[in-house]
Amino acid sequence: MARVNALQSLTLVRHGESTGNVAYQSVQGTAAEESGITERDADIALTATGRAQAAALGRWLAALPADERPTLVLASPYVRAVDTARIALEQAPFEAEIRVDERLRDREQGILEGLTPTGVRRRHPEEADRARRLGKFYYRPPGGESWCDLALRLRTLYRDLQQDAAGERVLIAAHDAIVVVTRYLVEDLSEREVLEIEKTPIANCSVSRWRQDGGRLAAVTYNDCAHLTGAGAASA
Structure with a gap:
């Protein structure tokens, strides 16, 4: 289990819909080989929808009881994550500084960045074969993770929070892979379990929460989008 049990609560949010x-x-x-992202x-x-989703997230935060509101906010350094946190907090009736931490950045794709699955198979067939052989959990693309x-x-991030943020209610704005791997760590899952969970995409601006319960963090909700009603479709 990840060393986060000293936290009062842990809430992870995927960024809102992005141009990517x-x-x-x-x-x-x-048949496209590239995503077209420059x-x-x-x-x-x-996107405009992503900003609306972030504002809806902020209204959800504002409606939380005072003893459930975040006391510490962290974000990936990527623009889409920082802006999601910033827009959300602008809607909330409390102030919280956003701390950027590079350990929350999205998983790096290395030489495969910007390629579609078709592009990977055509341009790097040896990597496509290696990924199939090793499996998603252990495969590392050249230059990636x-x-x-x-x-x-x-x-390392959660170990630092265990030491420096004991008793805090932590909100993190990051990426789908961060949400899934955090669940793997906090709930002490196996490779098979986390890959089964990962088959369901993490929706943009969805909320996943764990709360202190008898000395451990227990799951409250996962990939929840109820707060996004009327804010635009939640994209995978």
Whole structure:
């Protein structure tokens, strides 16, 4: 289990819909080899729908009882995550500084960045074969990260929070892979269990929460989108 049991609660939010999400969706089911995204991953912005989702998240935060509101807010350094946290907090009746932590960045894809599954198979068939052989959890693309690498950097983050943020109610705005691997760590899941969970995409601006219960963090909700009603479709 990840060392986060000293926290009062842990809430993870995936960023709102981004221009990158829209670009990937537009080439799904086509023969395209590239997503068409021209920005660095770190610079991909929210769409208008993504900003509306972030505002809806903020209204949900504002409606929380005072003893459930976050006391510490962390965000991935990527624009879409920082802006999700910023827009949400603008709607909330309390002030909280956003601390950016590079360990919350999205999983790095290395030489496969910007390629569709078709593009990977055509341009790097040896990597497609290696990924099938090793499986999603252990496969590391050249220049990129495996899920194990992601788990390693998240362990260091949660170890620091255990020491420096005991008793805090922590809100994190990050990415789908961060949400899934956090569940793997907090709930002490196996490779098989986390890959089964990962088959259901984490929706944009969805909420996943764990709360202190008898000395451990217990799951409250996962991939919840109830607060997004009327804020636009929640994209995978």
